[in-house]
Amino acid sequence: MTTPHAPHILLINPWIHDFAAYDFWAKPLGLMTLGGILRDHGAKVSYLDCLDRFHPSAPESSSPSARCGRGPYRKTTIAKPPGLADIPRTYSRYGIDPDWFVRDLKALPPVDLVLVTSLMTYWYPGVRETIALVKSALHDVPVVLGGVYATLCSKHARQTSGADRLVTGPGENEILSMVSELTGWSPEPHFDPNGLDSFPRPVLDLERRLVHAPVLTSLGCPFRCAYCASHRLQPRMKRRSPASVVEEMVYWHTNHGARDFAFYDDALLVDADRHAIPLLEKIIAAGMDIRLHTPNALHIREITEPLAHLMFRAGFHTIRLGLETTAFDRRGSMDKKVTEAEFLRAVRHLQSAGFRADQVGAYLLAGLPGQRAAGVEESIAVVKRAGVTPVIAHYTPIPHTPMWADAVAASRYDLEADPIFTNNAIFPCQSEAFSWEVLTRLKNLARL
Incomplete structure (x- = not known):
C-alpha cells in the first residue's frame, strides 16, 4: 500500500496480560512522542489505548476515583500461559474489552499504518493479542512494533508478535524514514533526533481524559546498574533545557487542566546544579498549582538540603528513592549509587524540607x-527506622544486563526460552516455588 499524501497513522497502547497490574502514572510516552513528530510533519494521527480506564463503554468510566492519575485497570480473567499453570494466582487481561477495541478500530477513518508499543518483556501476550485483532480488522495495513520488548527481545518479537516490522531502540531516529518506506509519504524533516528541545509536544491531547501528564526532561542514565537495561534502551544521555520543559508543563496545565505531572527520567537529579535546580526554579516561578511525582527512582546522593527545599516548594507530592537494598557492604556487584550515610542524610534533608513519611518511598528490590x-x-526495617516508606519492587530479570547470567543460573525456569518466565510476580529467580506466605509477609512488613 502506498499513500504519497499525508497518511493516517494509528498509535496503539496494547493490553497487559499479567497476574497483577495497576496504573501508577503510566502512559506510553515514547509512542506519543513519535505521534507528536508525525503530526507536526503533517500526518493525521489517531490513538487507541487498550488500557483506557475512562472508556465510555466501561460502567466505571465516569467514576471520580482517579487520584493523581493513579487507579486500577479493568480486568478479565484469562488462561495462564503455558509453563505457569503451577502459580496459584489469577491471570488476567488488563484493559478494555476486546469487542470495544474492535468497534473503536472499525469506527476510524481508513488507516495507512499502525504503530504499537511494548513495555515489560513478559507482557508480550497482550501485545500479540492486540496485533492479531488489528490485523483481523484492518487486514493489509502494515503493523510496526517498537518499545522495550521489541528492543530487548527482538528475535522473540519477530517470531511471536505478529508485527510486520520491528523498531529496536529509540524510534525517533528512524520514524520518518520508516513511514516513508511503508507508505510512500516523505516529509522534509524539521526536527533533530539528537536535540530534545526540537521535539514537538507528544500527542497527550489524544487521551480520552488527561488526568496526569508525563514529563521527560532527559533520556538515558550515567549509571550502569547490574539489574537495569537503561543503557541498552538509551545508549546516550540527552537533556532538554529547563525552559522547554516548563513551557510544555504550562501548556498542559493551562490548556488541558493537568494538575499532576509524573517525571519519567532515569536520572532527573544527576548534575542537579545544571539541570534539576534551574528546572525547579522555573517551575516555582511559573506559579502553577500542581503536584509532581517521581515513579522512576531518584538518585539519592544528589539530594542536598537546598535541593530538598526546592523540591518541596516546586510541588513534589510523591518521591521514590532508588535505594534497592540496605546491604551496603555487599551491593558493589549491583550498583555504586549510594552509601548508608548518603541515604540517611538525604532522608533528613527531605524531612527537614517538610515531606511526610508517606510521601517519600524507598524502592527495595x-x-x-x-x-x-x-x-x-x-x-524494610532499616527504611522504616529512617522514617520513610519501604516500597517493594519485585526484581525482573532483563536480557542484556550484567545480572542476566546470574538470573538465568538462579531461576527455576528456563528464562532464555521464553520472556514469560521473567515475570516478577512469580519471583522467577527464587529456587523455591512461588509463596503467598512470603509475599504477604513482605507486604505487611512494608506498611507504615
Missing part, C-alpha cells in the same frame, strides 16, 4: 538471584 527473604525484611 525483592527476588534477586540468591537473595533471601530475611535480607529484604532487614532492608
